[in-house]
Amino acid sequence: MPTSPTTRASATTNSPPTTNNATTTRPDTPDTPGDPTAPAPLFTPPELTPQLWTGAATRLLAKLLGEFAYEEIIEPVARTTGRGEAPGRYTLALDDGAPLTFAARRGAYGSWHVDPHSVERAGQPFRDPLRFLVLARRLLAIDGATLGHLVHELNATLVADVRIDGTALTSAQLADLDYADLEGHQTGHPWLILNKGRIGFSATDATRWAPESRTPSRLPWIAVSTSLAAYRGVPSLASPGRLYGCELDPATRDGFASALRSRGLDPDAYLYLPVHPWQWDEVLLPLYAAEIAGGAIVPLPTDGDARLPQQSIRTFLNTTRPDRHTVKLSLSILNTLVWRGLPTERTLAAPAVTAWMRGLYESDPFLRDECGVILLGEVASVTVTHPLYDHLPEVPYQYRELLGAIWREPLPARLAPGERARTLASLLHTDQQGRAFTAELVERSGLPAEVWLRRLFAALLPPLLRFLYRYGTVFSPHGENAVVVFDENDVPVRLAIKDFVDDVNISAQPLPEHQAMPQEVRDILLTEEPAFLIQLIHSGLFVGVFRFLAPLCQEQLDVPERTFWSLVRAEIQRHQARFPELQDRFETFDLLTPRIARLCLNRNRLHLDGYRDRADRPHAAVHGTVPNPLALPADGTSGT
Template identity: 70%
Template sequence: MLGELAYEEVLTPEPDGDDPHSHRLTVAPGLTYRFRARRGAYGHWRVDPETIEPSADPMLFVARAHRTVLGLSGDTTGHLIRELTATLAADTRLDEGALSAAELADLGYAELEGHQTGHPWLVANKGRVGFSARDTERWAPEARRPQRLPWIAVHRELAAYRGVPRLDRPDHLYAEELAPETRADFARAVAAQGRDPEDYLWLPVHPWQWDESIAPLFAQYIADARIIPLAEDGDLRLPQQSIRTFLNISRPEARTVKLPLSVLNTLVWRGLPTERTLAAPAVTAWVHALRDNDPFLRDETRVILLGETASVTVEHPVYDRLPDVPYQYRELLGCIWRESLLPQLDPGERARTLASLIHTDPRGRSFTAELVSRSGLAPEAWLRRLFAALLPPLLHFLYRYGTVFSPHGENAIVVFDERDIPVRLAVKDFVDDVNISAEPLPEHEGMPETAREVLLTEEPSFLTQFIHSGLFVGVFRYLAPLCEEQLGVEEDEFWSLVRQEILRHQARFPEDKERFETFDLLSPRIDRLCLNRNRLHLDGYRDRADRPHAAVHGTVPNPLARI
């Protein structure tokens, strides 16, 4: 907490004596906190929790500091304490079942997800406002409890289907996702209500969402059988880090499903915006076409883009026509089907969430250190392979197509060979996290209008923030000091290797020189994006008509600008 709030300049610790690692923070008259911390790239603070005095209890700190150095209102303080309590309870559960780095390295992709501890940038990263303790035991990723999902049938007056060309009709999707006997059962259930099955679309629903949001808010449409509850489909699924996305462990080759969940976690309510859900297959078709028609992306990087290939969107007939109501009421019901990762891996390859690379086990052993040891490579050589797997596809999409993903720890997946050497990148979550340049580019001329209407646009100078904040600040800021401590790679050398990979890519494509300047990743300073400041000082816990975005507060030095 101290480190992340100091990074965002919510707190301003001062030097404490001559030791450059000693700091103090006056919280109130007669109350000063002292601690040791190392500074790092992008203005990072790496606080040693064992040195915090007089207490490392975060609740006690908030209670003492909320009116003074934190400057919080009473309502924000109350909700923050609730989120912190839920986060600490989840962390305790994770600690109880924590595995060693060696044991984690042997887990499959789906199982490893349930051992991640959440985004370290966000202080209350598992707040999950809306979940009870029992809900958390059943549905949180760290519970690691496979579940079956019920389905519902929704009349086409309320529901709309979209799919990529190969899945242009819903029956094509259902033929691949549901067994013949399940499809027959669903059709009989609709017919038993005196309705024509052809008039309905089927989709899974999160049981928590059904109880908390759908049953009460769609009661009229359940009563008149425009929404008909169906049975479970029989497949066991595990929730991923995002809570609302489920991997199919009964049939790993089957698509994952992304469902709305009216739970406030990190910065936003985890629903599915109607217009974005409708557009998801169109966005997928466009980014897939960019990759498939580009020999570098297709044949050299072999980047895996986990397409959102089909969707069902269900409008609320009242809420969706009221643009000023809180946005969570316009994200209540729908489903996005995403391609499975497993069928896209080569023999001997295995995938791990990027977030796992900054994980440490109960004995302090870094997961990355374990993988480096298994690879047999020198640490610098392994890091070069990591950066060569991650950066070229992201850079090419940015420079050539003015398009960025949000490659944070949850969305980016590292693919390893049989020696645990990084070889390529997989990316997911397109419709929420793909952004394009606001400056018109000829490469955007073939974009479907459906995709153009929903994709967020940013000025070129800000578009680079998605790589800086998502990957460099959001992941590498934590990975670099771990590599220094456990692999002997000094932090300056770490960032030098990142810079070298960027320069290597630029040398490979001199024809894009103008774009390197337009989308400048090597500028001396970048904007400081803040995730905690947004919650603490800007939006608090108030309702909004639109989703909040990360706050910008000042600038930080860019370690990639160093020669």
Template identity: 45%
Template sequence: MLFQPDIHEQLNRENWKRANQQLMAKMFAEYMYEDMIHPEVLRAEGKMRAYELSVTADKSYRFAAEKRLFDSFDVSTDDLKKVEGGLEEEADNAIELLVDLKEIIGMSAETIGHLIKEMNATLIADVHLMEKTEVSSDELINLDYAELEGYMKGHPWITYNKGRIGFGYDDYLRFAPEHQQEVKLNWIAAHKNLATFHSVQNLSYEKLLDEELSGQERDRFFSEVRKQNCVPEDYYFFPVHEWQWNDQLIQNFPEEIAKKEIIAVGDGDDAYLPQQSIRTFVNRSFKEKHHVKLPMSILNTLVYRGLPSERTVIAPKVTEWIKGLYEQDDFLKNECRVILPGENASINVDHKHYGAVKDAPYQYLEMLGSIWRESIYTYLEDGEQAITLAALVHEDHQGKPFIQSLIESSGLDAEDWMKKFYQVVMDPLLHYLYKYGTVFSPHGQNTILVLKDHKPHRLAVKDFVDDVNVTDQPFPELQHVTEEMKTVLRTEPPEGLTQFIFTGLFICHLRYLSHILEKHQLLAEEYFWQLLAESICDYQRRFPELKERFELFDFFKPEMTKLCLNRNRMVDYGYADGDDRPHASEFGCVTNALAAFKEQKV
């Protein structure tokens, strides 16, 4: 299949050039932030600076950028220039730039080889997204939660954010969230000697199956097992992704299939829509049914998108613990009314051979399982609308920010909208941190903003098992955390725990939101961060009894350790098949703009 005429319509010269220039601007900005490149300042006027980056003795790049707080840069896509052999021309080739940076950044040949592949895949996806011009930001603000995800452009920080190594072009068209293709999940039966089932209290395997499958589906699936002369009651039934089954599971579990320990039983009836993470699916046939998280052994951003077995097994217990803190806390439950979509049930299948290998590559230890997460729709009240935080940094094909459309429709000005936003988002995150020594990773995908009349109204946080972390300090509030949970959840020293909010939310998300508001003259970036500092101080005034913990988890230090995401892949970790998932690299410090605003407040 040559994908005619699609491939020629999508990969046209004009869009390819624009996608490359946008990616180049992002590369300059983020590699400067991560101290991987150090261009020379040619001239400065206010916040605007003209830069030149020499890559060889006779070749350089020139670009313009506004200097931002937190040691950040907003690089313009206009007027990107390449100067070679004394001749200046327009710069429009991101892969050429990447190769030119090999020695400057210190990338290995192996790393840059794989990275070229990831960046080309990212550019192809960016070009496809450019064709999505039918819905403006004014219209997107009224779109359904699951559909809205299909318009997002990926991680704002990572420059190879849609690499999806493992996908062919056909897989990309079928399964990437931006194509919004509904899929039916394949179901398999795994023998109970092989698979384990775990759930919150009062949710049995039989009850879960009754909720997720119709009687007809169950009969059909059970019949397939009987056709193999096996007993359905000896098996756990659960969904797998079609790509995972075709490209990973048959090849890695042939023995289990041959022995009928794993039996393919057919497609489910319900239609699902993939979300930005690719491996999480929202049920479109019945909104109240669980969202399903499935392993997909593709490499995207920094990690293979599998389901770590130890975390899959313990997911329901983490859910019960997180919700238990909420239930006993009047502030979280009755004032913030935070929403916590629980990971209520999970099935895990370990691979007996890979599991027996010491230090086996982690991608082979998280290939088969399923997590059922409560649907966000079951929590929404009349007039409420859910969006991921990622949507707030979206700009439509005409450059209008999604957040601008929200503000205009809310009847508030940008200042009051952001004040409400900070109260809604920060209060529950800070309370879990200060009161319980527990932190989520509140990046753009895990954090859901619930709107009412297009105003920030409530917060929802998801993905507990992957991204909940606890303090290493002896907090009495953590005395009921079991040793089993401690071996799975990351335990962090004070700054490490603080970083999940500082980097995960401030640097990874709010940094880009502030750029948008500043660029579109909606709110000056200094005031944007001042409002954040005030929201933290407001919380601290509300709970003075936690003063010692405010100092322990200090968001107002003049400098914080700089965590780097691009550097991790490009310099430190590469594409090694390690036994553990790579974590963000630490390199130097970032100037914390909140420190100055705290001083002003005092």
């Protein structure tokens, strides 16, 4: 008998994988009485209302116009009237020749900030980003296949935005949330238009598993034969038993072992790892069917701990036991440019990368004692190969990232009494009343806005600059990977960093500090020439976060953008003055050049890769250059 969509979703999201036909009804869906073959009632999210949809669409269209203009996918021109140029008004001719007009303010790095309520066409308000794609498909130079998928992904992003709006809290309420709960209120990547597409998820899947649903779940575990699975850990977790001793209660470990023995299997020949229920149902059951049938993969029950999905969507924080590790799982959905699996080689190497990074930190008094930077290490991993796909390098990369887990150190245990942590991305949030989250924190701190910003930059930049200049090593400090730690007065005091194996790059120019790097780490970390290595800080932090934070500070804190960027530059110069012996490195890794390359994220989806399968993960596009707001003024002064 076929299962209904609701029954199917219930079985995969609220129960561990089982070998029988038992299902569990969704907690928020009443049991359907009567004929069990009757169709389940259709579910419509209550927040899908005209008012919320129009509000989300209006903001997303403005973001689309601004970011497409920044990447020069479109080129609006200053609007002119009979009296000359209309200040701040721009026009864009669509495919039928009828112009779209809007008001915008230009900002650092050549960015555009479009007024959401100013967009008009034929003298009428225009608020529809989906319609814009259709009216501008030739202007955007996108083919039919890409256009079809764009409409799909843009719709999914809008639905997620509407869900966030329908349950939105004020900035004052958000400031009282802890790190884990605050994550569920974020609106996603500020630069990428299609930032919550999650291709592969159904509407029910998104309702259950998206971070904005804020729904803790008990993840099922599986046991995998060591003929397929491999374990790696930092020295303190060198054996799987040490990890499981931290992560699983004795009764749970005994239950897992008993489940294997009941099948005539030896528990010592298996590794345990949690699995995302969606991944089990959609990917693992079809693609590992032979291994499941043969007992190489054995479904197990949940460990009983509730976990909450974070902004990266495949990462879960333990809310039952916050002292236990955060876990990152394979999830074969397409979201923000890539499939969200776990590459086998990088997953295997994650603990070795952590050990090397930690070694740099522990031997450096500046990082360790003065900055107090928190490195949230990826301390253990289990990788599971596929008997066929992992030996076929020409197949799409999503098929070589199907199953694995990475355990990351939990943040709460690393905080001092009174400290609070918030992702850097949260500082860009603005509530439904127009109040910026940053403005709320500044007010609570009691500090003048410029002083608060100096404290923010003093917390963020010195550890990043130390790793760059001293060790030729760069994190990608984007809004989700960089976590700001605040004191009890909501003043920024230090930085926490995560996601090493995916987002740490090293200089391709040989440095003495790299001679002791283990070969396993050298083989896996991406290398870039110095001129491009600094782009990770520019694109991840300055363009990807500060480009949006600066206008917020001007609008709500009365800190002019010019002042904002001069404060950033002053912090870089202060660090350089502190370490004059590294002068040659300041020149090699020059963050203050007059122009930098323009990295583009939206161009990748529209023009480079679209939605085609490829054997390797895509990278950001480069298109021209932009002026660097951190460059020294012509007179060589600091500009402050």
